[in-house]
Amino acid sequence: MSGWAEGFAVLQDWSVLAMVPIGVLLGVSIGAIPGLSATVGMAMFLPFTFTLDPLTGLILLLGIYNGACYAGAIPAVLINTPGTPSSAATTLDGYPMAQKGRAGEALTLSLLASVAGGLIGTALLAFFAPVLARYALSFGTPEYFAIAVLALTIIASIGGGQISKGFVAAALGLLIASVGFDPVAGFPRLSFGSSDLSGGIQLIPLLVGIFGMAEALTQLERAIASRLDRREIGGFGIGSGWARRLLPTTAGASMIGFGTGMLPGVGGDIGGYIAYNEAKRFGCRSAKFGEGEPRGVVAAEAANNASNMGSLVPTFALGIPGNTQAAVLLGALLIAGVQPGPGLFTSAPELIYGSFLGMALAYVCLLAIGLLGIRLWIQVIQIPSVYLWPIVILFCVVGAYAVRNTTFDVLVMMLAGVLGYLMTKARYPVAPLLIAVIVGPIAEENFRRSMILHQGSYEWLLQPLTASILAFAAASLVFSAWRHRGQARAERDVAR
């Protein structure tokens, strides 16, 4: 426990403490704007941390990291556009809640779930990182493939109406994902001689287009047709009964999110979708996922924040970045003269336990900033539709351009916007497309690498861990098909 005492001691310096709210505020601003990512925000402030003492710099970066992860939910709820890829699953129920006049409630829920997920994640990280890191190493290439397959099976249950439409959307997603460099053989695919295409379709412009731009087009069309205006905000309270009822979802989603986050290369976006799917699977029959179900918002947000903490397990314990933001943190640690790895917990206890305490503080600070801030952010939807959505389009353009400063990304965003608009019109769900874009490359690359590692033999599919995850994925598929049939029958009975 002496490590905690040392961490606590160094945190009592006001100049260190002051970095907590500064970092969180910066993070919230960066995360709430689609296109600006926590990675770039942290990289921007990295040279600045060279001039600070190690812990102060680390606390600033961690504040940005935590703040941005939460803030992605704000535009996801209000304008159906995730501010960061992690909040993609939040749109599934967050935006329907806002449309039904429960935006205030949805924002409160996403804030509370983020803070809870983040704190659970911080605790797991602080107490179990070295043990868990060793466990994460047992996830090799074949296991990554199995996890990707498991994530892909979500398509069957998340598609809403028709499973077949979900599969069509997913197939389109796989096609989009295959543009760019072949990850194993190293030649460009579907590039048609264009170096922009051979660089691949970037996730953020696609995300901003298919959610933000598409929704703006849909809403503008509706606004022009019916002069539909202002939506209700609703209250901010969530009721005492809900808090208790949402507790199991929060805890479960946090564990799932943390576990997926521990795997390098698997981020909060996947964690959010898996947790959402599990919440749906275990949710009671009355729960209406996809139509504004509070559990959906809570699951997605608790999971992505916990996932963010999970990504720090390999970072702190093995010196391997769990995601791109963690790579920046690792840079900060190295420059501070600290070698991340198992020895970190004993060689620099004040730094490591100081940052765990700092992260917990950052979440407390986020709670305060969030509770004050949501009353401000929610004003966005008070803007009449005919003004609001053109502004959203402008932000989509700026956001897509901000990713790499290329007009190609703006073009991708616009085409994705039109695609998303058409899909919505034809009642094709966009979530399966997005899941396929994120997970497809992981599945492909790890399948092919497993084949190379095992010299063309399929025996790796039978390794215990791989086989169990694949069996679970198959069961999940069968279960959702069965449940889907049950629901369809129930609806028919009601109709009769």
Next chain:
Amino acid sequence: MTTMNRGARALCTALSALLATTAATTVAAQQFPSEPIRIVIGFAAGGSTDTNTRALAAAAEETCGTEIVITNQPGGSGVIALETVRNSDADGYTIATTPTEISAVSHMGLSDITHEDFGAVMRFVFDPHGFFVTPDSPYKSLQDVVDAAKGGETIRVATSGPASPYAITFEDMARNTGVTGQLVNIPYQGDAMAIPAALSGEVDLLVTNASNVVGQVAEEALVPLGVASDSRIAILPDTPTLEEQGIDVTGGSIFGLAVPAGTPGDRVEALNACFEAAFRSDAFNAYVEQSGVNPAYLGAADYDAYLAAEYQRYGELLEQLGLAQ
């Protein structure tokens, strides 16, 4: 007449005032750099190119006396960023970081970009590639690896991609020792995936920049077998070079700066001067010491020549490896 004179004098005064203003503007324009400089990085934020360049740029804001704006344009092994800079005005205000791949992409038919599209400003870091194993590996030296391969064993080598600079270095090593075919490239998406694979024993050998695994080496989770540099490096003083082990191969990740071809010589000189000052600053030296990167300065002319030689070398190498188009 007097009125006329006065009028002429007034005109003269006005003209000379105008001339003086123009002259002043010209002087200001010659004061290079007077506007913010933009550096375009071809890789994502948080990677080694990004971190090294940002550290240098932070010091250069002082030495160049202007703001430096950094843009990340990842994609296509750095090609997208290089194209952006190639198409920018050749006025010295847009700088590219030169990835190692600049010497390879055109040979492989991935882009028509070569070093000839740019004028070098300087090279600041050369991070040699190293060969690493786990402590329980049967291989204690590269000779052991070569012997095992010659004995018919298949050795799985983790790299960060099929045609990445790492892969080219190890293919060069395999060719040099006559064990091509026994050393199999296992491409991972970057070091963050390759390093765990090496730690868990999924592969037999890891090729990566030495600075990427300083921590793992310090904690004896990974053991270095050799570095592909001309001489031993500061962070791995006890690790022999490949050359010391009888393998004539060098290779590493190169970090440099370049401007579009056709940029005026005085501006290249000015940039070189202020970025060299940044390279020699205390702030950048502190960064070098703490991050473990290998500083390796080359001036504009030397770096130009170096890039031309590398282009030649990669061309021959890729041809022999069957990777050239």
